Amino acid sequence: QVQLVESGGGLVQVGDSLRLSCAASGRTFSSSAMGWFRQAPGKEREFVAGISWNSVNTYYTDSVKGRFIISRDNAKNTVYLQMNSVKLEDTAVYSCARSRLGIITTTAKLCDSWGQGTQVTVSS
DSSP states (O other): OOEEEEEOOEEEETTOOEEEEEEEESTTGGGSOEEEEEEOTTSOOEEEEEEOTTSSOEEEOGGGTTTEEEEEETTTTEEEEEEOSOOGGGOEEEEEEEESSSSOOSOGGGEEEEOOOEEEEEEO
């Protein structure tokens, strides 16, 4: 199992940038595909971005392509989500998760470790 703690959320304005971090503990982080998910009020949790264990592969949901960048530093046991040109619809609680498949998954049910989440609020 991997323990995950997110940070970096906050209140930003439309068009601003924000970087989220997810610090992991546990021996399996560096060999695990990781993902960011988000959940807005009244909506289901949705996949945002995923990254393979070696950073070779990344995948994004269409609504954030070209704006968000997922990355990781295995030496620091941390995965990041750089959020650029944020929009009102990016407001949500963002959580990182570990895929139990060994590859990127867009399905929350296929993740077995979750952080507590960090709130991102975008205002106009």
